Structure formats: structure tokens, C-alpha cells
Amino acid sequence: MTTQNPPILAIQGLHKRFGDLEVLKGIDLSVAEGEVVGLIGPSGSGKSTLLRCINHLEQPTLGRIQFRDTVIQESDRNINAVRTKIGMVFQRFNLFPHLTALQNIMLAPCKVSGVPEATAKKEALALLEQVKLAEKADSFPAQLSGGQQQRVAIARALALKPEVLLFDEPTSALDPELVGEVLEVMRDLAKRGSTMLIATHEMGFCKEAAGRVLFLDGGVIVEQGTPQQVLESPTEPRTRAFLSRVLNR
Amino acid sequence: MLFALLCLLPIAAPVRSFAQNSGDALDQVRARKKLIIATDATYPPFEYKDGGKLMGFDVDLGNEIAKRLGVKAEWLPLEWTAVLGSLEAHKADLILSGMTITEERKKKGYTFSRPYFLSGQSIVRRNDDNSINGLNDLKQKTVSVQDETTGMYAVQKIGVPANHIMKFDQLPEALTDVRNHKSDAAVADMPALKRLVRMSFGDMQIVGGIVKDEYVGAAARKGETRLAQAINEALAQIMTDGTYASIYKKWIQEPATTRMLGKLDAMRDQGSVTVKDTEEILSNAPTESAALNTGKAPGVSIRWNLLWNARKLLLEGAKVTLIVTFFTLIFGAVAGLLIALARLSAPPPIRALMVFYVEIVRGTPLLMQIYAIYFVLPAFGLSFDNPIKAGIAALTLNAAAYIAEIFRAGIQSIDVGQMEAARALGLDYRGAMRWVILPQTLRRVLPPLTNEAVALLKDSSLVSVISVTELMRVGKEVAANTAAPTTLYLGVGAIYLAMTLPLTSLVRKLEKTWQTDAGTGARPTRRQKGA
Ligand SMILES: Nc1ncnc2c1ncn2[C@@H]1O[C@H](COP(=O)(O)OP(=O)(O)OP(=O)(O)O)[C@@H](O)[C@H]1O
Ligand SMILES: [Mg+2]
Numbered sequence: 001m002t003t004q005n006p007p008i009l010a011i012q013g014l015h016k017r018f019g020d021l022e023v024l025k026g027i028d029l030s031v032a033e034g035e036v037v038g039l040i041g042p043s044g045s046g047k048s049t050l051l052r053c054i055n056h057l058e059q060p061t062l063g064r065i066q067f068r069d070t071v072i073q074e075s076d077r078n079i080n081a082v083r084t085k086i087g088m089v090f091q092r093f094n095l096f097p098h099l100t101a102l103q104n105i106m107l108a109p110c111k112v113s114g115v116p117e118a119t120a121k122k123e124a125l126a127l128l129e130q131v132k133l134a135e136k137a138d139s140f141p142a143q144l145s146g147g148q149q150q151r152v153a154i155a156r157a158l159a160l161k162p163e164v165l166l167f168d169e170p171t172s173a174l175d176p177e178l179v180g181e182v183l184e185v186m187r188d189l190a191k192r193g194s195t196m197l198i199a200t201h202e203m204g205f206c207k208e209a210a211g212r213v214l215f216l217d218g219g220v221i222v223e224q225g226t227p228q229q230v231l232e233s234p235t236e237p238r239t240r241a242f243l244s245r246v247l248n249r
Numbered sequence: 250m251l252f253a254l255l256c257l258l259p260i261a262a263p264v265r266s267f268a269q270n271s272g273d274a275l276d277q278v279r280a281r282k283k284l285i286i287a288t289d290a291t292y293p294p295f296e297y298k299d300g301g302k303l304m305g306f307d308v309d310l311g312n313e314i315a316k317r318l319g320v321k322a323e324w325l326p327l328e329w330t331a332v333l334g335s336l337e338a339h340k341a342d343l344i345l346s347g348m349t350i351t352e353e354r355k356k357k358g359y360t361f362s363r364p365y366f367l368s369g370q371s372i373v374r375r376n377d378d379n380s381i382n383g384l385n386d387l388k389q390k391t392v393s394v395q396d397e398t399t400g401m402y403a404v405q406k407i408g409v410p411a412n413h414i415m416k417f418d419q420l421p422e423a424l425t426d427v428r429n430h431k432s433d434a435a436v437a438d439m440p441a442l443k444r445l446v447r448m449s450f451g452d453m454q455i456v457g458g459i460v461k462d463e464y465v466g467a468a469a470r471k472g473e474t475r476l477a478q479a480i481n482e483a484l485a486q487i488m489t490d491g492t493y494a495s496i497y498k499k500w501i502q503e504p505a506t507t508r509m510l511g512k513l514d515a516m517r518d519q520g521s522v523t524v525k526d527t528e529e530i531l532s533n534a535p536t537e538s539a540a541l542n543t544g545k546a547p548g549v550s551i552r553w554n555l556l557w558n559a560r561k562l563l564l565e566g567a568k569v570t571l572i573v574t575f576f577t578l579i580f581g582a583v584a585g586l587l588i589a590l591a592r593l594s595a596p597p598p599i600r601a602l603m604v605f606y607v608e609i610v611r612g613t614p615l616l617m618q619i620y621a622i623y624f625v626l627p628a629f630g631l632s633f634d635n636p637i638k639a640g641i642a643a644l645t646l647n648a649a650a651y652i653a654e655i656f657r658a659g660i661q662s663i664d665v666g667q668m669e670a671a672r673a674l675g676l677d678y679r680g681a682m683r684w685v686i687l688p689q690t691l692r693r694v695l696p697p698l699t700n701e702a703v704a705l706l707k708d709s710s711l712v713s714v715i716s717v718t719e720l721m722r723v724g725k726e727v728a729a730n731t732a733a734p735t736t737l738y739l740g741v742g743a744i745y746l747a748m749t750l751p752l753t754s755l756v757r758k759l760e761k762t763w764q765t766d767a768g769t770g771a772r773p774t775r776r777q778k779g780a
Contacts, residue, residue, distance in 0.1 A: 057669055084675035094670035098688045108674040111684055160675065 008033045008195055009054070009164055014063035016049050023049045025219035027063070031164070031197065036190045038206035038227065039199040041216035042242055047199035048091075050216070051166045054197070055086045067164070084112055087157030091169040093149045095141040101128065101152045102137040105159045113160060120159075127155040131185050147178030151185055158189075165189065167198040203246060207231055215239045274342050274473040283323045284315045287341035290326040291419055291729035294444050294500040295347035298326075298726040301562050306500040307345045310365060313492055314345075314467070317483035328418070328714040330397060331620075336470040338624035343480070344468040347438065349399040358471035362480040363517040365466060365488070367509045369459030370403050373442050374434040375427060376454050381434050383457040390433035391415060393423040399463055400436040419725060421734040424450050438463070440501060449732040464516055481517070488513070552733050556740040559727045566723030567744050573637065573719060574706045577644040581705075582698070584645065585652025592657055594678065603653070610650035616711055619643040623715040640712030640719075648705055655701060659694035660686060699756040703749045720744060 007030040016024040023046040031037055039047050052058040054065060056072060056079055065072045072082055096104050105124035109115040115123075128134045131151040141149050150170055157165060167186070171179040183205050190196060190209045200206060206213055206227050213230040215223045215238075223236045234240050278284050288296045288307060296305040303324050315322035325341050335341040336359070348354075349368065350361045374381045381387065384407055393415040394401040404414055415432050417423040423435045424445055435442075439459055446453055467484075469476045487493050488510065497505040556563070592603045610618065622643040626632065633639035663686050671681035713722035724741035728734040 055673055057673060080675045080677050083673055086673075088670075088673040090666060090670060092666055094664075094666040096667065096670070096685055096689075098692070107684060108676065111680055112675040156674070 006033070007031060008068060009197075010064075010066040011054070012064045012066075014050070014053060014065065015061045016046070016053055016058060017061045022061075023219055024053070024060075027219075027221060029214070029221065031195060033163075033195055034193045035212065036194075036196045036210045037198065038210035038213040039197060039216060040201070040203070040206065040213060040230075040242075041222075042245075045216045046219055047216055048168050051088070051168050051197060051199055054164075054166060055083050055088060057088075080112070084108070084160045085162050086164045086166060087160065087162035088166045089150070089154050089157050089168065089170045091173050093141070093146070093153045093173070095149055095153055095156070097141050100138050100140055101133065101144070101155075104141070104152060105156045108156070109159050124155070124159060127158055128152070130158075130188075131155045132181075145178060146174045147181045150174065150182045154182075154185055154189075163195060165194055165196045167196065167200070169199050169201065172201060201246065203231060203243075215242065217242065273475055274470060275476040275479055278318065278320055278342055278476065282320045284311075284318060284320050284343060285323045285325055285341045286311045286315075286343045286345045287325045287327055287332045287335040288344070288346040289329040289332050291329075291725050292347050292441060293730055294440060296326075296345075297730045299730050301565070306366070306496060307347060309496045309499070310487065310493075311343075311345045311467075313487050313496070314480060314483045317486055318479055325716060326718075327716045329395075331623075331714050331716070333397065334620070334624055336468065338627055339470075340624070340627070342469065342473075342476065347441070347465055348468055349438075349463045350466040351399060351402070353402065354468070359468040360471060360473050360477045361466040361468050362477050363466065363484055364464030364513050365484050365493075366464070367512050368463045368465050369439045370400050370436050370461045370463065371439040371442050371455045371459055372434050372436055372457045373424065373427065373446065373450070373453050373455050375430075376452055378433065381456060384460045387434060387436070391431070393417060393426045393432040393435045395420050395423055395437055398437065399461075400438065403461060404436050419729055419734065420445060421449075421728055421732050424453065424732075425734055428452060436460075445732045462512070464513070485517070551739060552731075552736045555727075555731050555733055555736050559723075559731075559737070559740075562723050562727060563720065563740065563744060566718060566720035567748065569637065569717065569719040570706065570709050570721075571748065573640055573644065573709045573712060573717065574702065576641045577648050577705055577709070578702055580641070580645040581648030581652050584649035586656050588649060588653035589656035589660060590682070592653065593660060607650045607653055610647055611654075615644075615647050615708055616714065618647055619711055619715060622646070636712075636716045639715055640709070640717040643715075644705065644709060644712065647708075648701065651701055652698065655694050655697045656690065659690040659697075662693060663689050696756050696759045699752055699759065703752045703756075706749055706752070707745060 009029075009031040011027055011029040014024055014027040014029075015022065027050060029037075039050065041047055049058060053060045054072075067082055067085065070078070070082060072079065095101075096107065099107065102121065102124050105127055106117070106120045109120040109123065110117060125134065125137060128137055131154055133148060133151055133155070136144060136148060136152070141152070144152065150173075154170070170186070171182050174182065179202070183202065186196070186198070186205070187209050198206075198210070208227075210227050212224060213227045214221050215230055215234070215236070217238050223230055223234060223239045230239065231243065234243060272280065288303075288311075290296050290298045290303055290305075292305075294305055295307045296303065298304070303326060308324065311324070312322045325335065327335060327340075329346070332344055332346050336344060344359075347366075347368075348359075350364060355361065372381065372384065372387065381390065384403075387404065388408055390409070391413045392404050392409055394404055394417070396416040396418060401414065401416065405411075415423070415426055417426065420435075420437055420441055423432075423437065426432045427435050428450065439455070442455055446455060467477075467480050469480070493510075494505050497503075588603050588607065591599055592607075595603070619640070622633075623636070623639050633642060667685055667689065668681055671685040672678075676684065709719060710721035713719055713725070716722075718726075720741055724737045728737035731737070
């Protein structure tokens with residue numbers, strides 16, 4: 001199924017090192033339009049680093065990242081334009097505390113794309129509706145629960161109508177009872193055909209929502225395939241060890 | 250960048266003359282039809298302010314001198330140490346400030362006129378302290394003096410150890426020190442002492458008469474002999490046509506004796522004037538001190554009516570203090586923000602320059618920076634037409650460095666996730682700063698900025714040294730005039746407090762709001778620490 005659509009994101013030979021520590025040791029990955037990719041792996045395996053290299057929050061040390069037909073480069077003056085096409089959701093939400101939920105969502109459309117305020121507001125309200133927080137439009141982040149904050153953050157990431165969404169452990173900073181509402185929103189996005197890359201420890205969610213699962217360890221993709229293949233009958237011993245650790249907790 | 254450069258000047262540059270306008274001082278005075286005279290208006294009866302108006306023996310004399318030169322006198326009131334530097338900095342043509350002619354000062358480069366006043370150093374002590382009756386009794390004592398005066402030199406010369414010499418800016422402070430038993434005696438000019446004892450130090454008396462004849466002269470810049478000559482001619486006229494006698498009577502409140510005038514005339518060739526260290530004239534000492542101490546209660550108590558009478562002046566001074574503080578804050582905040590941003594994101598050379606600037610400002614005394622702006626910059630052709638502006642400039646240079654550090658700390662205290670989230674949305678660095686980082690920084694730096702404002706309000710008193718008549722300076726002037734430093738400084742302190750208290754309570758309020766804010770709003774930062 002991946003081969004039918006042209007890849008929206010193509011990564012080749014991606015390396016990333018922090019000083020002496022080489023975190024990514026050659027990643028090749030191509031993501032098709034509408035694909036939902038789950039990224040699993042032990043802590044420190046480089047899941048966040050991989051996602052952050054894609055929109056250049058980290059500069060890759062080596063390798064090539066292509067978004068549609070644009071090669072993303074450090075020197076690229078249009079990195080900001082590319083970023084508007086790649087939405088990102090952070091583990092710690094990173095909402096702007098001085099702005100209301102609505103203003104958080106409107107900021108990029110108004111200040112980056114120059115959308116008129118009235119239009120931006122209408123669209124932002126629609127997005128809040130989509131994440132089921134219409135009544136919290138005028139609340140400040142501090143007045144929202146963690147789950148609500150993360151849903152606003154997702155709405156904010158959607159505001160520029162990105163073509164790819166990057167999720168970096170979107171639920172792992174949440175209290176367990178709040179995880180569900182966020183996963184609900186993401187499930188909904190997947191149904192709508194969004195292209196998503198999700199670093200997560202939520203194996204259940206991966207199984208049901210992801211089309212493909214990657215197991216990352218030691219800076220390389222150790223194993224990949226459908227959720228059934230990777231999560232239920234992994235071939236690599238490292239994958240098996242990881243899964244038994246996670247599932248037996 | 251300019252800032253940093255400016256701050257280097259006082260270290261790097263010996264003061265050079267900038268007199269591009271041709272001619273010597275006399276030609277310049279005639280050309281601009283103005284004789285600029287520097288004076289320290291806290292030295293009654295020679296020069297002081299009463300009701301905000303400059304007056305005194307020297308003032309009348311200076312106006313007469315200017316008249317005879319065919320020009321107008323313009324008075325530049327400065328602190329004494331600044332008066333001494335004003336000639337070299339080309340701020341003034343002449344010093345007329347009860348300045349004693351000494352060999353030491355001649356060597357330092359002052360060109361003196363003929364002496365126009367015969368003065369002398371006298372000793373004042375508490376009425377009940379019989380152990381001091383002459384100069385030689387001071388050797389084992391603690392003596393208070395006015396800083397950089399001939400009184401101080403005299404005390405040093407008889408061998409009083411440096412740690413037993415208490416130096417004060419103002420004579421009344423020196424006497425108050427004696428009153429409080431912190432020092433045993435004060436040594437200062439006889440006319441000034443007389444007036445002080447008469448007005449509010451009735452618990453003290455002058456003993457030992459004039460311990461040393463001293464000749465007071467006008468001082469011009471080094472090498473300005475033509476100006477000195479012209480002043481001499483004017484003085485000769487003034488002293489012979491009766492003008493001098495009436496000025497003397499008016500301010501010294503005694504007739505000018507022929508003996509004294511004869512002495513002055515004998516010394517008219519100022520080059521021959523020297524001060525003999527051991528010269529002691531004890532002749533008419535007892536009568537003098539007896540006459541001086543007639544019926545005046547010691548003025549230890551607070552004289553409220555004085556404060557009330559001076560309220561207009563004091564409030565005027567407070568206004569100047571507020572103006573200086575206000576503009577310094579505005580300019581300092583803008584400059585400080587720019588410096589902070591440059592330190593965080595400008596190219597490395599500019600960044601280094603900013604670090605350098607901040608370190609220089611933070612590592613040198615504010616007073617030195619103020620002097621640098623006022624005295625050194627003119628040598629490079631940069632000058633302020635009005636001391637308030639110079640004061641604001643100097644304080645701004647200083648405050649900008651501190652405010653830059655406040656902003657830098659504020660910006661750096663914002664969770665990095667904020668910048669990342671903003672950049673991930675496609676905002677460029679400037680946009681992220683403008684819309685995300687700075688609005689949060691501003692709320693965070695408000696309390697420390699208000700603290701800076703409080704500090705600034707108090708530090709602004711330092712610009713009084715360059716003749717800005719702000720609150721502290723007004724206080725000093727009124728204190729000198731009324732000889733009631735305790736009362737005045739108490740009043741001045743109360744006014745400062747009245748200005749700073751609202752600010753400090755504002756800080757407290759802001760800090761409280763920020764705290765409740767931080768409890769919930771700054772959650773990302775907390776989590777980051779915990780993670
Ligand atoms: N800015 C950085 N500087 C130095 N080292 C870093 C930096 N960012 C990440 N690392 C290191 O790179 C490695 C991979 O980190 P990364 O955050 O990508 O792991 P992860 O798979 O997301 O782990 P987790 O599940 O804990 O989020 C870790 O060892 C981490 O310490
Ligand atoms: Mg991670």
C-alpha cells in the first residue's frame with residue numbers, strides 16, 4: 001500500500017551526532033501520503049531526534065531529507081515555509097502561556113501566513129470544535145488540564161493545514177485518565193487521512209491506528225512492518241526484548 | 250557600541266584641550282560676551298543658594314569683575330571636586346569659590362589672580378572640651394575637615410594621621426561630626442566657621458584664632474595669564490573704588506579693615522604668595538571666639554520650619570530627580586533590550602563588544618562614569634548643552650548595562666520549548682522573539698525592572714556632582730545655607746522614601762501576581778526541571 005502513493009517525505013542516510021554521541025546512524029525512511037507511522041523504541045534511541053531533524057529543530061549531521069520535491073537544508077531560506085507544511089506536537093505541549101487557546105491557534109495563521117484575523121478566528125474556532133474544546137476558546141493554558149492543553153496544541157499544529165504531522169510522545173506527560181481524550185483526537189485525524197509520524201509508547205494505539213510501525217534502537221531502524229508483524233511476531237531479538245519489557249510493566 | 254567606547258575614555262584618554270575656537274580664554278570670553286564662573290554653591294558666605302538663588306561674597310564680586318570686563322557673568326554651580334576640574338574640561342573660564350591660593354594648587358596648573366580675600370584656617374571645638382586651644386593640640390585628636398580644602402592640607406601638615414582625619418563634603422557635616430563626639434575638632438576657613446557657629450552651632454566655639462593667613466583668589470586655566478591679568482585689573486578697581494568695602498560689609502558683616510586691605514595689596518603680585526605652614530597668629534583669638542558665641546542655643550533638634558520654608562525648592566529638586574530617573578529608565582530600557590538581544594543573537598564580534606560594554610559599566614563606579622561623560626567627552630568634541638542631559642546620558646549608559654542583564658536573564662528564563670514551538674510553526678527568529686518570547690519576558694522582568702527603577706532613583710543623586718540641581722543637591726545647598734544638615738537630610742530622606750515606597754510596593758504586588766501566575770502558567774519550566 002505504501003508504494004501506490006508518491007512519498008510525501010523521503011529520508012536517506014540520516015545521521016545525527018551530539019558531540020561524541022552518534023544518536024542516528026543512518027536512517028532511511030519514506031512516508032507516503034495518508035500514512036500513519038508509529039515510531040517505537042527504548043528511551044534514548046533517538047525517536048525525538050529523528051522527528052526534530054525532519055523540521056530542522058535539530059540540524060542533521062549527514063543525510064538528505066526531502067519533503068515532496070523540496071530538499072530541506074540548513075541553508076534553505078525557505079525552511080520557515082517548509083515548517084508551515086509540517087505540524088509538530090510536543091510531549092510537553094509548549095503552548096504559549098501568555099495567549100488564550102484561541103490566540104495560540106491564531107498566531108501562526110496571522111503572523112506567518114498573513115491570514116486576516118476574522119478568517120483566522122473562524123478557522124481556529126472550527127479547530128477547537130474539532131478537538132472538542134470550543135468552550136475553552138478564551139481560557140489560558142494555565143486554566144486547562146494537561147489533556148486539554150495537548151488538544152489545543154494539536155489544534156495549533158493543524159492551524160496552517162500542514163501536510164505532515166509529527167507527534168513526539170504526545171501522551172507521555174499526561175495523567176493516565178487524560179490519555180484517552182488525546183488519542184481520540186489523533187484517531188480522528190488518522191481517519192481523516194492525515195499523514196502522521198508518531199513517536200509513542202502507546203502500543204495499543206499503534207496497533208489500531210498505525211499502518212506501519214518502526215522499531216528504532218541504537219540509532220538505526222531495527223525492524224519495521226505492519227503493527228501485527230512488529231508488535232505481535234517480531235523477528236529481531238532486540239524488538240522482542242523491548243516489547244516484553246514494555247508489555248510486562 | 251558607541252556606549253562601550255565612551256566608557257573607555259576615562260581610562261584611555263588624558264584630558265586634552267579641545268579649544269578649536271581660536272584665541273586664549275580672554276579672547277573667548279570677549280567673543281562670547283560671557284564669563285563662565287564655576288563655583289560650589291554650598292559655601293556661605295562666599296557662595297550659596299538661598300531660596301534657589303545663588304548669592305554670596307564671590308557672586309557679587311564675580312558679577313562686578315564681569316561688568317568691568319564688559320561681559321556678563323554666567324554661574325556654573327558644581328560640587329567642589331567638579332569645580333576643581335571644570336577649567337581643564339573647558340566648562341568654565343574662572344573659578345570663584347573661596348579658593349585659597351597655594352603652591353600646591355599652582356603646581357597643579359591653576360593660574361591665580363591677585364588675592365581678593367584674606368582668610369585663614371581656624372579651629373572649632375565643642376564648648377566643653379578644654380583640651381584643644383591651638384593647632385598643636387590637634388596632633389593626638391580626630392579632626393574633621395572639608396575634603397580637598399586648605400583646612401585639610403593644614404591638618405595633614407601638622408602630622409595628624411590619615412585615619413584621624415574625617416573628610417566631609419560639606420562643612421556643616423564636619424561640625425555635626427564634632428557635635429556627635431565622633432571627631433574632636435574641625436579645621437576650616439574662619440569666615441565660614443564664624444557664620445556656622447553664629448547660625449546653628451552655638452554649642453561650639455572657635456579657638457586659637459587664625460592659625461594661618463590664607464589668601465583667596467580667582468583661578469584661571471593654566472597659562473591663561475592674559476585673563477588673570479584682566480581679572481587683576483578689574484579687582485584693583487573694585488578694591489579701590491569702594492565696591493569691595495560694601496560687598497565685604499554686606500557678606501562678612503564686619504567692616505573691611507585697612508590692615509587687611511594692606512595685606513591683600515602687599516600680595517597683589519600673586520606669584521609671590523606662598524603659605525607658610527608654621528605661621529600662627531594667636532593675637533586676637535580670645536576676643537573673637539567670645540564675641541562669636543553670644544547666646545544661641547545649640548541646634549541639635551530638628552527644625553521643622555526650615556523644611557517647610559524650603560519645601561518649594563525641595564519639591565523642585567524632587568521633580569528634577571523624577572525627570573532624570575524617568576528618562577533614564579525609558580532610554581535605558583530601550584538600550585538595555587537592544588543590548589540583551591545583541592548579546593543573545595548578534596554576530597560574535599558585536600556580541601563580544603556588548604559583553605565588554607556591560608562589564609566595563611558594571612566594573613566601574615557610577616560616579617566615574619558621570620565625570621567621564623561630563624568632563625572627558627568634551628575633549629573629543631562631544632558635549633551636552635545642559636547638565637541634566639549629561640546626567641541622563643551618564644545614568645542611561647549605566648542603567649542600560651544593568652537593564653540589559655535583567656532582560657538577558659529574563660529571556661533565558663523562558664523555556665526553550667517556547668522558541669521551538671514558535672519556530673516549528675514557521676515563525677522566524679524575530680517573529681518568535683516578538684510574539685512569543687518577549688511578551689513573556691516582559692512580565693517576568695517587570696519586578697526586577699522596578700527594583701532597578703528604585704535603585705536608579707537613589708543613584709540619580711550622584712549627578713548632583715555635575716551641577717544637576719536634583720533633590721540631594723538642593724538638600725545640600727539648603728543645608729549649607731541654613732547650617733542645619735541633620736534637618737535637611739532627614740527631610741530629603743523622607744522625600745526619597747515617599748518616591749521609592751510606591752515603587753517598592755508595586756514590585757511586591759507584581760511579584761505576588763507573578764508567583765500565582767508562575768504556579769500554573771509556568772508549568773513547562775517546572776516540568777522541564779522535574780523531567
Ligand atoms: N541537544 C542534545 N545535546 C546532546 N545530546 C542530546 C541532545 N538531544 C538529545 N540528546 C541525546 O540523544 C539521545 C537520543 O535522544 P532522544 O530524545 O532522541 O531519544 P528518545 O528516543 O526520544 O528518548 P525518549 O523516549 O526518552 O524521549 C539521548 O541519549 C539524548 O541524551
Ligand atoms: Mg523523546
